[in-house]
Amino acid sequence: MKGGELGYSLAHAFGAAFDHPELIVPCVIGDGEAETGPLASSWHGIKFLNPARDGAVLPILHLNGYKIANPTILGRSSDEDLRQLFSGYGYEPLFVSGDQPEKMHPLMAQALDNAFSKIAAFQQQARAGKASIGVPRWPMIVLRSPKGWTGPKTVDGKKVEGFWRAHQVPVAACREDEGHR
Numbered sequence: 001m002k003g004g005e006l007g008y009s010l011a012h013a014f015g016a017a018f019d020h021p022e023l024i025v026p027c028v029i030g031d032g033e034a035e036t037g038p039l040a041s042s043w044h045g046i047k048f049l050n051p052a053r054d055g056a057v058l059p060i061l062h063l064n065g066y067k068i069a070n071p072t073i074l075g076r077s078s079d080e081d082l083r084q085l086f087s088g089y090g091y092e093p094l095f096v097s098g099d100q101p102e103k104m105h106p107l108m109a110q111a112l113d114n115a116f117s118k119i120a121a122f123q124q125q126a127r128a129g130k131a132s133i134g135v136p137r138w139p140m141i142v143l144r145s146p147k148g149w150t151g152p153k154t155v156d157g158k159k160v161e162g163f164w165r166a167h168q169v170p171v172a173a174c175r176e177d178e179g180h181r
């Protein structure tokens, strides 16, 4: 999708999961979107999830470091600060970080398997009537990868991959006189 108002992805994910015990809703959240007021307050939705009666939400916070033309606050935060922040909201953050696709794909697959097993364990216990599980610490994934990952590294000598410039169409105009089409 192109365009639209940022901020509502996580609130919608919780809305989809409430009263749908069979659903697990992965929700990818950009670090730019995470700076909007609606998104910043939606993290608390986790407190309303009932593991017996509702589905689950798996937030995937995608830190590619930049929004349109600036770095992001969460992208510049250390793993330890993020761990403390999201633990405070009630999550267990799982970190996946890097820029080599052949390493990142299995790491992400492992993190997803890990998250789904934790969700399944909370739900099974709650649905078996074990009141003793208390409030689950639901998993979330923090994914760090470069903005514009696997796109052109530079265009016209200017850095694009891993930089805010990747947000825009990097080739400004087709110049037929130079043979571009």
Ligand SMILES: Cc1ncc(C[n+]2csc(CCOP(=O)(O)OP(=O)(O)O)c2C)c(N)n1
Binding pocket: 003, 004, 005, 006, 007, 029, 030, 031, 032, 033, 034, 036, 062, 064, 066, 067, 068, 147, 167
């Ligand atoms: C409420 C709102 N504020 C500002 C914008 C303008 N805007 C469009 S994309 C964007 C940056 C989004 O960054 P991020 O969520 O990190 O996405 P990604 O880097 O993955 O493209 C901004 C600020 C918007 N669409 N909605």
